[in-house]
Amino acid sequence: MRFNRYIGIDYSGARSPEARLKALQVYAARPHSEPEKVCPPVPGAKNWSRREVAQYCLDALEAGERVIIGIDHNFSLPMSYMERYGISDWEFFLRDFVGHWPTHEEYTYVEFLREDNPRTGDASEFRLCEQWTASAKSAFQFDVQGAVAKSTHAGLPWLLWLRQTTKGHVHFWPFDGFDVPAGGSVLAEAYPALYKRRYPKQDRSSDEHDAWSIAAWLRDADQRGVLDRYFHPPLTLSEQKRARLEGWILGVS
Numbered sequence: 001m002r003f004n005r006y007i008g009i010d011y012s013g014a015r016s017p018e019a020r021l022k023a024l025q026v027y028a029a030r031p032h033s034e035p036e037k038v039c040p041p042v043p044g045a046k047n048w049s050r051r052e053v054a055q056y057c058l059d060a061l062e063a064g065e066r067v068i069i070g071i072d073h074n075f076s077l078p079m080s081y082m083e084r085y086g087i088s089d090w091e092f093f094l095r096d097f098v099g100h101w102p103t104h105e106e107y108t109y110v111e112f113l114r115e116d117n118p119r120t121g122d123a124s125e126f127r128l129c130e131q132w133t134a135s136a137k138s139a140f141q142f143d144v145q146g147a148v149a150k151s152t153h154a155g156l157p158w159l160l161w162l163r164q165t166t167k168g169h170v171h172f173w174p175f176d177g178f179d180v181p182a183g184g185s186v187l188a189e190a191y192p193a194l195y196k197r198r199y200p201k202q203d204r205s206s207d208e209h210d211a212w213s214i215a216a217w218l219r220d221a222d223q224r225g226v227l228d229r230y231f232h233p234p235l236t237l238s239e240q241k242r243a244r245l246e247g248w249i250l251g252v253s
Contacts, residue, residue: 001222004031004067008026013152017051051104094156098157100118172188199216
């Protein structure tokens with residue numbers, strides 16, 4: 001097996017980075033155990049904040065284990081956005097994005113930055129991986145049920161923080177390549193709608209089940225030896241190049 005720890009995160013872009021959010025859920029599994037709910041580090045706290053989740057991810061990635069983390073928000077934006085603003089490198093994209101959407105800063109809401117923001121797009125713009133699914137929504141489609149826009153705009157700055165803090169020791173898939181080095185840790189975009197119906201919900205809330213399902217699917221795919229297949233979706237060379245900038249949802253093939 002490639003990994004010995006599997007973490008699923010159901011994300012939320014509500015309120016500020018310090019706010020404790022019921023919709024923000026974290027589950028972790030081991031190779032031969034069911035995913036378990038991970039509680040916030042503050043004694044007595046029921047819910048996580050985005051800042052705490054970012055620190056939790058960093059701690060997990062630096063713990064010396066082979067860990068894969070699946071997070072439920074877009075890791076990048078459509079090619080149309082990149083072409084509009086002259087962007088051809090993912091890490092440059094993150095830095096440019098954070099310059100216009102500093103949603104990691106204290107007391108900053110996504111809503112505060114939406115009006116007249118010079119870095120935005122239209123709800124009709126999709127990444128290739130979203131065109132390959134039946135239900136994925138555009139990262140620019142705000143204020144609708146199931147929207148990923150707020151989560152994406154709130155989560156991208158934390159990806160840059162993790163990228164800079166881990167200093168190249170973590171494989172950000174597929175931006176660092178579709179080939180995942182053996183023995184390393186991976187951060188990947190997940191989409192619970194792809195996985196959750198194959199698992200009984202039991203007594204979990206919808207957000208809890210989304211995070212649980214990400215962790216369970218990562219564990220199961222690794223146990224069955226099929227993760228490599230999902231790390232290499234059937235893309236042409238030009239599609240691979242596009243996905244190295246736009247990102248890809250692990251499990252879409």
